[in-house]
Amino acid sequence: MKNNISTLCCFATLFISALFLSCSEDDNVQLDEASQVDQNNSTDDQIDGDTSDSVDTTASDIGVGEEFTRVAMLANWANNIIIPAFESLVDNMDSLSLVANEFTDTPNQENLINLKQSWLNAYLAWQTVDMFDIGKAEEITLRNFINVYPLDAQGMTTTLLAGDYDLTSVNRQDEQGFSALDYLLHGLGNSDEEIIAFYTDDTNGLKYKTFLNDVVNRMLSLTTIVLEDWKESYREQFIERDGSGATESVNSMVNDYIYYYEKFLRAGKVGIPAGVFSNSSLSDRVEARYRGDVSKELLIKALNSAQDFFNGVHFSQEDSGMSLKGWINYLEASGSTNNLDSLINNQFELIHLQLKNLNSDLAQQVEIDNIKMLETYDILQKNVVFMKVDMLQLLDITVDYVDADGD
């Protein structure tokens, strides 16, 4: 009798442990997601207190040797690239807000020209953070409120004239952000005088002024929220989540980075206007279409930022730290080498060379000689393959993590 029971106990223990293990493995993922949400919602102190130690110790680890650690890479990304880039963006948004106020107080040509320059500076600064769609930026869908193009100019004008609008609405995402400002500063008329006339108009001038300021202030407040979150709490969380799991920082960031490169840089800035996904080219889909002559400049800025991130170059500095390039070197040192980092960097150089052939207004390039745009797309695509296929395989990161069983 005793024998029966003991056999059964073994059996039951095995079964229960099986259940427990199989479930706990799933729970981890759910827990991770849940805690991520929690962390996003919760604020400051306790997390600061908990994690500051670990960040300190890892910071000292970085200097020791060339040994790769995820935590060193995450720290480099957060401290030397992401946060400085957001700081620069918010600075630019601040001055944009000031200059916009000056213009709406005194709508004259001088102020309009200043405002246009401020807009361009901020737009260029945006290109350096666009790829960091993680944490607060992801939570509030920053990109969807800052840089959706093409603009729904007609819808925006209706909204603006109606006066009673809610810019936080999802339906208003294509009526605000940089492309709305682009239209408000360059697209209203053919000359500065014509444009200024909209703001000095007796009946609707005030509405244009209010809307302009509202759009700028919303962009300022959204980007500030993201920056503050990084500085106050998300930085620690980001660095602390240094595991190799699918929901950990490294996996999420690399996936976001590649997704950005593929969808927003390659397709959004080049492919869609060149018409690679449609039967005909769509020159009106370029970024900053009303301004015109800066779409290539924005693309170059975005491309440089993407390459700098890959190489771990500190924001607007020469120094660099651990990033994807260093990680690749580390991994290839211990195995067969494909010189993947050079492949990717060489491809970036080829893209830059190709960009030299393009008109500074990509819309014109599409209309005059779209072949060059199509070529650019194909050269950009090569790096999608290098990064998404070769790099992700080497780094053992799953593309757009799918939560399903494997063999």
Place this chain on the structure above:
Amino acid sequence: MLINTSYFSKTTSSAPLAVFRVAFGLLMFISMIRFWALGWIDKLYIQPSFFFSYYGFEWIKPLGGLTYFLFFICGLSALCVAVGLRYKWAIITFFLSFTYIELMDKTTYLNHYYFVSVISFLLIFLPAGNYFAWDSLRGSRKLLPQIPQWNIDVIKLLLCIVYLYAGLAKLNSEWLLQGMPLKIWLPTKDDLPMIGFLFRYNWMIYLFAWGGALYDLIIPFLLLNRKTRGLGFTMVVFFHLLTAILFPIGMFPYLMIFSALIFFNFQFHKKTIDGLRQILNIKNRKIHLIQDTSFRHSLINRVKIGILVLFFLIQIGLPFRHMLYPGNLFWTEEGYRWSWRVMLMEKAGNAQFKIVDNASGSWFYVNNEDFLTSFQEKQMATQPDFILQYAHFLNKHFSKQDTRDFSIFVDCFVALNGRKSTRFIDPEFDLTKGYESFAHKSWILPFNE
């Protein structure tokens, strides 16, 4: 038929089969609940707008909202199998519903799902519901505590096939000499508590590679031999729990652990059942045992044996079909499935489809995200049969919009086991001119070492 009749007349206790049935049914029941609870029914079978079919099974598609009902039926029948309620009908229903689910989209193909289908097919022919079952409790049925020995041995045989073929598949230079793909996978696990740091060492990778291959090859013999059975089972538990920790493989390790119990003698299983009876407070009713020996020579029995002989011939032959195809098996994947090739490769790809209007010559690229989930896209980009089926779907889709005539080309790059990505499919080949068949796909570019 020239069968060794003395072997086929041998009988044994049905306790091992009953324990196997209970464990299998419960594990399947749990895995159905797990699948449902994780939201995978919706994610894998409801959300996608397009599904990859198996050749010859194009008529099997998800059923929309009814897919949930299908999973419900599958889970319910698994539970019925476990308790032994209307066993025959339950196991047939389970086999059909489970196999239907697996055939809905080959994106989700896994060897262990195939294993479940194969085992449940086998169970249809075995009298697993005769002992320690609801059916037998009611006393309405004949109790057959003695069943033919081969009824148990076929399960052992299938398990041996699975292990041996999995082991044989690992005997290649990638696995043994390059340490691939473990060299890619294991170092990433260095954040595991306790053992994580070990995966930074190269020798650890090779220990896992060689150990894994050796394990697969010797475990059947350790389990078959009475003297080494205890050791063998300990290894089974250790190995499968380790893989459960290291890799996201769901319920499979537990299924293998419980399946391996079949190798133990019937006394062990009797004790287990007696223990279960005590716990569940089921009286071991002394029903008059029918000494039914009709199974020995009945026609039905002969048909059963015939079917299973055929079944095993297929099981033994199918994994070798890749030899009929030219080229590298890992690269072309022609004859890769249904062969217990587990964890053998890390493959990643990117496929950009170009739709060319034959009349005007104008073209555009396809945004795969418009039609496929990221999981489907990932699987599609490395497997030629997926690429072909998707191209035909695209052709149909775009021809429907306007009645033009299209050619479809693919710009596809694949990286295999850490090699640099190279072109996978002939970019000049118009995929609308290719058709699925068992023949070699000549438009797969040769594999360059």
